Amino acid sequence: MPHIMELLGKARVVVKDGKVMEVGPPEVEWCPLFDKLKGIRKITAEEVRKNIEFRISDFGLFTDKRQLLELDTYVAFGASEVMMSGLRRGFLETTVTVCDGAGTVISGNPALVQGIGGRMSGLIETEPIPETIKGIRVNGGTVLDPSSAAIDPAGGVRKAAEMGYKRIAVTIADAKTAKECREIETELGLDLIVIAVHVTGVSQEEARGLLENSDVIISCASRHIRELAKPLVQVAVAIPLFALTQKGKELVIERAKDIERPILINTMELPVVPGEKQPKGLV
Secondary structure (H helix, E strand, O other): OOEEEEEOOOEEEEEEOOEEEEEOOOOOOEOHHHHHHHOOOOOOHHHHHHHHHHHHHHHOOOOOOOOOOOOOOOOOOOHHHHHHHHHHOOOOOEEEEEEOOOEEEEEOOHHHHHHHHOOOOEEEEOOOOHHHHHHHHHOOOEEOOOOOOOOOHHHHHHHHHHOOOOEEEEEEOOHHHHHHHHHHHHHHOOEEEEEEOOOOOOOHHHHHHHHHHOOEEEOOOOHHHHHHOOOOEEEOOOOOEEEOOHHHHHHHHHHHHOOOOOOOOOOOOOOOOOHHHOOEOOO
16 A cells, blocks of 8 residues: 655645655645745645655655654644644643554654654555554554554544543544544543644535634635634734634643744734735635
8 A cells, every 4th residue: 555645735645665656736836834944936746746755865754764753843833843832831641643654643752743743744544664653652652553554533532542641632634533533522521632734625614614623723725714714813824823712722822832932922803814925726
């Protein structure tokens, strides 16, 4: 089974044996984040290929040389960065995320959570890589299904609860899974924070479902999320992170405590999404 990930404007990439086998067309023309970080002025299939090949060569994505521990940050308020700070400050007990070569992972190690997620985009499917799974275990993580590397956030939440955790953050990418996680939270008496990621191109109905059942959402290049969100807190204006609930707001504040640069705090009507700063080709 190959590894499949969507990145850089939701372009679908297939990787097998550490080689890029297929690159699909991106859905977005320009992303202000990748322009800022990588100088990419126009997203093309060739730029996508170069980016994924860099991730493979630089830190071993989809290979047995995957680098798993990291505390450096690439964006100030990404999903992994927010969870890392939540763990470091005791706001969270553990997290449920996904990793190439392992699938769903439960971990309370901030460096492992950042190492897994800091360079991860929308992972669609993956296959087990024994060295990656071993590395996760050595560093205090639990792989939900080592035999298949299944991506199952709801199953990860159940497993985390079985391990005795209550204050859990989980990343999800669809409304059905978000709702299922909420149902598990109620059933098991958890204090769950649902973080929605990889939402570029979702329908209006899907956006509504995500917003109804998430505490934090990364807006990516989603027009509907920007139009429908009623956030309590917004971070950034080009690719906004929206905190939608009180506990989502508190988690984002925990992250803000770790930011060493000056931060502007103000009150205003949200969201603020100036058109010239948004990705070109919002979908």
